[in-house]
Amino acid sequence: MGLLKDKKLISLREIEGPASPHQRQVEMALKTKQEALEYVADVSGLAGFIGGRVESLGMGEDWALSKEIYPGVEAFFVFNRADTEFASSLKLLFGGENIKLVRGEELAGFAILYVSHMLRYVKETNRDKALPEVCYRV
Protein backbone atom coordinates (compact mmCIF):
# COMPACT_ATOMS: atom_id res chain seq x y z
CA MET A 1 0.00 0.00 0.00
CA GLY A 2 1.43 3.37 -1.03
CA LEU A 3 1.15 6.63 0.91
CA LEU A 4 -0.34 9.29 -1.33
CA LYS A 5 0.55 12.31 0.76
CA ASP A 6 4.13 12.08 -0.49
CA LYS A 7 3.08 12.25 -4.12
CA LYS A 8 2.13 15.30 -6.11
CA LEU A 9 -1.40 14.70 -7.30
CA ILE A 10 -3.29 17.03 -9.58
CA SER A 11 -6.74 17.23 -11.07
CA LEU A 12 -7.71 17.63 -14.70
CA ARG A 13 -8.40 21.29 -13.94
CA GLU A 14 -4.75 21.81 -13.07
CA ILE A 15 -3.69 20.01 -16.24
CA GLU A 16 -6.09 21.76 -18.61
CA GLY A 17 -6.78 25.05 -16.86
CA PRO A 18 -9.78 26.34 -14.88
CA ALA A 19 -12.22 26.02 -17.80
CA SER A 20 -11.33 22.34 -18.35
CA PRO A 21 -14.17 20.79 -20.36
CA HIS A 22 -13.02 17.30 -19.45
CA GLN A 23 -13.16 17.97 -15.72
CA ARG A 24 -16.87 18.64 -16.14
CA GLN A 25 -17.24 15.57 -18.37
CA VAL A 26 -15.59 13.40 -15.71
CA GLU A 27 -17.61 14.92 -12.87
CA MET A 28 -20.83 14.19 -14.72
CA ALA A 29 -19.77 10.62 -15.51
CA LEU A 30 -18.64 9.95 -11.93
CA LYS A 31 -21.82 11.40 -10.45
CA THR A 32 -23.92 8.67 -12.03
CA LYS A 33 -21.48 5.93 -11.08
CA GLN A 34 -20.22 6.73 -7.60
CA GLU A 35 -23.31 5.50 -5.75
CA ALA A 36 -22.64 1.99 -7.08
CA LEU A 37 -19.22 2.00 -5.41
CA GLU A 38 -20.97 1.81 -2.04
CA TYR A 39 -21.31 -1.90 -2.86
CA VAL A 40 -17.54 -2.47 -2.85
CA ALA A 41 -16.90 -4.70 0.18
CA ASP A 42 -13.32 -5.73 -0.58
CA VAL A 43 -11.14 -2.87 -1.85
CA SER A 44 -8.11 -5.07 -2.49
CA GLY A 45 -10.36 -7.35 -4.58
CA LEU A 46 -11.42 -4.29 -6.58
CA ALA A 47 -7.79 -3.18 -6.99
CA GLY A 48 -6.89 -6.67 -8.26
CA PHE A 49 -9.82 -6.65 -10.69
CA ILE A 50 -8.76 -3.38 -12.34
CA GLY A 51 -5.02 -4.08 -12.12
CA GLY A 52 -4.40 -1.25 -9.68
CA ARG A 53 -3.29 -0.98 -6.08
CA VAL A 54 -4.77 0.17 -2.80
CA GLU A 55 -3.39 3.47 -1.57
CA SER A 56 -3.66 5.47 1.62
CA LEU A 57 -4.16 9.22 1.62
CA GLY A 58 -4.34 9.45 5.37
CA MET A 59 -7.19 11.93 5.03
CA GLY A 60 -10.09 9.94 6.31
CA GLU A 61 -11.04 8.47 2.93
CA ASP A 62 -12.84 5.15 2.94
CA TRP A 63 -10.54 3.88 0.26
CA ALA A 64 -8.16 5.04 -2.44
CA LEU A 65 -6.86 3.18 -5.48
CA SER A 66 -4.25 3.98 -8.08
CA LYS A 67 -3.81 2.55 -11.54
CA GLU A 68 -0.98 3.09 -13.98
CA ILE A 69 -2.11 4.31 -17.39
CA TYR A 70 1.42 4.44 -18.85
CA PRO A 71 4.78 4.49 -17.05
CA GLY A 72 4.89 7.88 -15.32
CA VAL A 73 1.15 8.46 -15.76
CA GLU A 74 -1.17 7.30 -12.96
CA ALA A 75 -4.83 7.81 -12.10
CA PHE A 76 -5.93 7.94 -8.45
CA PHE A 77 -9.47 7.30 -7.22
CA VAL A 78 -10.41 8.49 -3.74
CA PHE A 79 -13.73 7.30 -2.38
CA ASN A 80 -15.80 8.36 0.61
CA ARG A 81 -18.95 6.52 1.49
CA ALA A 82 -22.17 8.43 2.08
CA ASP A 83 -22.94 9.34 5.67
CA THR A 84 -25.77 11.20 7.36
CA GLU A 85 -24.44 14.55 6.12
CA PHE A 86 -22.82 13.88 2.75
CA ALA A 87 -23.55 11.79 -0.32
CA SER A 88 -20.90 9.33 -1.48
CA SER A 89 -18.03 10.96 -3.33
CA LEU A 90 -15.39 9.75 -5.76
CA LYS A 91 -12.53 12.10 -6.51
CA LEU A 92 -10.21 11.65 -9.45
CA LEU A 93 -6.60 12.78 -9.40
CA PHE A 94 -3.56 12.16 -11.55
CA GLY A 95 0.13 11.83 -10.81
CA GLY A 96 3.45 10.90 -12.38
CA GLU A 97 6.34 12.60 -14.11
CA ASN A 98 4.89 12.10 -17.61
CA ILE A 99 1.41 13.33 -16.82
CA LYS A 100 1.74 16.51 -18.84
CA LEU A 101 2.48 14.51 -22.00
CA VAL A 102 -1.04 13.11 -22.13
CA ARG A 103 -4.04 15.14 -23.22
CA GLY A 104 -6.81 15.84 -20.72
CA GLU A 105 -9.34 14.24 -23.02
CA GLU A 106 -7.39 10.98 -22.96
CA LEU A 107 -6.91 11.05 -19.17
CA ALA A 108 -10.65 11.61 -18.75
CA GLY A 109 -11.37 8.71 -21.12
CA PHE A 110 -9.11 6.34 -19.18
CA ALA A 111 -10.59 7.41 -15.84
CA ILE A 112 -14.16 6.81 -17.01
CA LEU A 113 -13.12 3.46 -18.49
CA TYR A 114 -11.57 2.44 -15.15
CA VAL A 115 -14.66 3.45 -13.17
CA SER A 116 -16.86 1.52 -15.61
CA HIS A 117 -14.67 -1.51 -14.96
CA MET A 118 -15.10 -0.96 -11.20
CA LEU A 119 -18.85 -1.21 -11.76
CA ARG A 120 -18.33 -4.54 -13.55
CA TYR A 121 -16.59 -5.70 -10.37
CA VAL A 122 -19.55 -4.49 -8.30
CA LYS A 123 -21.86 -6.45 -10.59
CA GLU A 124 -19.67 -9.58 -10.40
CA THR A 125 -19.43 -9.52 -6.61
CA ASN A 126 -23.04 -8.62 -5.82
CA ARG A 127 -25.01 -10.99 -8.03
CA ASP A 128 -27.77 -11.45 -5.46
CA LYS A 129 -28.40 -7.73 -4.91
CA ALA A 130 -30.45 -5.12 -6.75
CA LEU A 131 -27.76 -2.66 -7.80
CA PRO A 132 -28.00 0.88 -9.17
CA GLU A 133 -29.06 0.72 -12.80
CA VAL A 134 -25.77 2.13 -14.05
CA CYS A 135 -24.10 -1.20 -13.14
CA TYR A 136 -26.13 -2.94 -15.84
CA ARG A 137 -25.20 -0.39 -18.48
CA VAL A 138 -21.41 -0.90 -18.43
Place this chain on the structure above:
Amino acid sequence: MAPRSKNNHYKILIGLAEIEGAVSFHQREIDRALKPRLKALEYVAEASKLAEFIGGRVESLGLREDWTIAKSIFPGVEIFFVFNRANGETPPSLKVLYSGDRIKMMKGDDLARVALVCINQMLRFVKATNPGKHLPDICHKV
Protein backbone atom coordinates in the same frame (compact mmCIF):
# COMPACT_ATOMS: atom_id res chain seq x y z
CA MET B 1 13.68 -2.56 -20.76
CA ALA B 2 10.18 -3.71 -21.61
CA PRO B 3 9.49 -7.37 -20.91
CA ARG B 4 9.49 -9.72 -23.88
CA SER B 5 7.10 -12.61 -24.17
CA LYS B 6 8.34 -15.80 -25.78
CA ASN B 7 5.19 -17.85 -26.11
CA ASN B 8 2.03 -16.75 -27.77
CA HIS B 9 1.13 -20.01 -29.42
CA TYR B 10 -2.01 -20.62 -27.40
CA LYS B 11 -3.40 -17.10 -27.17
CA ILE B 12 -6.68 -16.40 -28.85
CA LEU B 13 -6.59 -13.01 -30.51
CA ILE B 14 -9.74 -11.45 -31.84
CA GLY B 15 -10.72 -8.28 -33.63
CA LEU B 16 -13.55 -5.93 -32.80
CA ALA B 17 -15.60 -7.58 -35.53
CA GLU B 18 -15.56 -10.83 -33.51
CA ILE B 19 -16.55 -8.95 -30.36
CA GLU B 20 -19.22 -6.72 -31.87
CA GLY B 21 -20.27 -8.63 -34.95
CA ALA B 22 -19.41 -8.42 -38.61
CA VAL B 23 -20.80 -4.90 -39.05
CA SER B 24 -18.82 -3.48 -36.12
CA PHE B 25 -19.10 0.29 -36.22
CA HIS B 26 -16.05 0.66 -33.99
CA GLN B 27 -13.86 -1.46 -36.25
CA ARG B 28 -14.52 1.07 -39.00
CA GLU B 29 -13.84 3.91 -36.55
CA ILE B 30 -10.45 2.36 -35.67
CA ASP B 31 -9.58 1.74 -39.32
CA ARG B 32 -10.30 5.37 -40.15
CA ALA B 33 -8.23 6.66 -37.20
CA LEU B 34 -5.30 4.35 -37.95
CA LYS B 35 -4.89 5.44 -41.53
CA PRO B 36 -3.22 8.81 -40.87
CA ARG B 37 -1.14 7.34 -38.01
CA LEU B 38 0.46 4.43 -39.83
CA LYS B 39 3.19 6.36 -41.58
CA ALA B 40 4.38 7.81 -38.27
CA LEU B 41 4.99 4.33 -36.86
CA GLU B 42 7.60 3.74 -39.56
CA TYR B 43 9.79 6.01 -37.42
CA VAL B 44 9.87 3.52 -34.52
CA ALA B 45 13.46 2.32 -34.44
CA GLU B 46 13.25 0.14 -31.33
CA ALA B 47 10.01 -1.67 -30.60
CA SER B 48 11.21 -2.62 -27.10
CA LYS B 49 11.66 1.06 -26.18
CA LEU B 50 8.22 1.82 -27.56
CA ALA B 51 6.77 -1.04 -25.51
CA GLU B 52 8.44 0.35 -22.41
CA PHE B 53 7.09 3.84 -23.11
CA ILE B 54 3.48 2.67 -23.31
CA GLY B 55 3.82 0.18 -20.46
CA GLY B 56 3.52 -2.85 -22.70
CA ARG B 57 5.73 -5.69 -23.85
CA VAL B 58 7.12 -6.93 -27.12
CA GLU B 59 5.52 -10.09 -28.42
CA SER B 60 6.26 -12.40 -31.28
CA LEU B 61 3.22 -13.77 -33.04
CA GLY B 62 5.21 -15.56 -35.72
CA LEU B 63 3.21 -13.85 -38.45
CA ARG B 64 6.25 -12.22 -40.05
CA GLU B 65 5.25 -8.95 -38.46
CA ASP B 66 7.90 -6.27 -38.01
CA TRP B 67 6.84 -5.87 -34.41
CA THR B 68 4.02 -6.72 -32.06
CA ILE B 69 3.39 -4.97 -28.76
CA ALA B 70 0.88 -6.12 -26.17
CA LYS B 71 -0.52 -3.85 -23.50
CA SER B 72 -2.59 -5.02 -20.57
CA ILE B 73 -5.56 -2.74 -19.92
CA PHE B 74 -7.01 -4.76 -17.05
CA PRO B 75 -6.20 -8.26 -15.82
CA GLY B 76 -7.71 -10.49 -18.52
CA VAL B 77 -7.99 -7.66 -21.06
CA GLU B 78 -5.08 -7.12 -23.44
CA ILE B 79 -4.56 -5.21 -26.66
CA PHE B 80 -2.12 -6.36 -29.32
CA PHE B 81 -0.70 -3.95 -31.87
CA VAL B 82 0.75 -5.77 -34.87
CA PHE B 83 2.81 -3.63 -37.23
CA ASN B 84 4.24 -4.25 -40.67
CA ARG B 85 6.42 -1.69 -42.36
CA ALA B 86 5.75 -0.64 -45.92
CA ASN B 87 7.70 -2.48 -48.56
CA GLY B 88 7.85 -2.06 -52.31
CA GLU B 89 4.48 -3.75 -52.71
CA THR B 90 2.35 -2.95 -49.68
CA PRO B 91 1.82 0.15 -47.52
CA PRO B 92 2.47 -0.03 -43.74
CA SER B 93 -0.20 -1.81 -41.73
CA LEU B 94 -1.18 -1.87 -38.08
CA LYS B 95 -3.64 -4.44 -36.84
CA VAL B 96 -5.34 -4.08 -33.47
CA LEU B 97 -6.34 -7.33 -31.80
CA TYR B 98 -7.66 -8.19 -28.37
CA SER B 99 -7.16 -11.08 -25.99
CA GLY B 100 -7.88 -12.28 -22.47
CA ASP B 101 -10.52 -14.15 -20.53
CA ARG B 102 -12.42 -10.98 -19.63
CA ILE B 103 -12.42 -9.40 -23.06
CA LYS B 104 -16.10 -10.12 -23.60
CA MET B 105 -16.96 -8.07 -20.52
CA MET B 106 -15.80 -4.97 -22.32
CA LYS B 107 -17.77 -2.77 -24.67
CA GLY B 108 -16.53 -2.37 -28.23
CA ASP B 109 -16.42 1.41 -28.00
CA ASP B 110 -14.25 1.23 -24.86
CA LEU B 111 -11.83 -1.15 -26.58
CA ALA B 112 -11.70 0.99 -29.70
CA ARG B 113 -11.12 4.20 -27.75
CA VAL B 114 -8.38 2.77 -25.54
CA ALA B 115 -6.57 1.35 -28.58
CA LEU B 116 -6.60 4.77 -30.23
CA VAL B 117 -5.25 6.60 -27.21
CA CYS B 118 -2.47 4.00 -26.89
CA ILE B 119 -1.56 4.68 -30.51
CA ASN B 120 -1.52 8.41 -29.75
CA GLN B 121 0.94 7.64 -26.97
CA MET B 122 3.04 5.72 -29.53
CA LEU B 123 3.12 8.87 -31.66
CA ARG B 124 4.37 10.83 -28.64
CA PHE B 125 7.20 8.29 -28.45
CA VAL B 126 7.95 8.82 -32.14
CA LYS B 127 8.07 12.58 -31.54
CA ALA B 128 10.32 12.21 -28.48
CA THR B 129 12.77 9.83 -30.16
CA ASN B 130 13.08 11.60 -33.50
CA PRO B 131 14.12 15.14 -32.68
CA GLY B 132 15.04 17.20 -35.71
CA LYS B 133 13.33 14.86 -38.18
CA HIS B 134 10.47 15.92 -40.40
CA LEU B 135 7.70 13.73 -39.03
CA PRO B 136 4.17 13.22 -40.34
CA ASP B 137 1.90 16.05 -39.23
CA ILE B 138 -0.18 13.78 -37.02
CA CYS B 139 2.76 13.44 -34.59
CA HIS B 140 2.44 17.12 -33.75
CA LYS B 141 -1.30 16.90 -33.15
CA VAL B 142 -1.26 14.37 -30.31
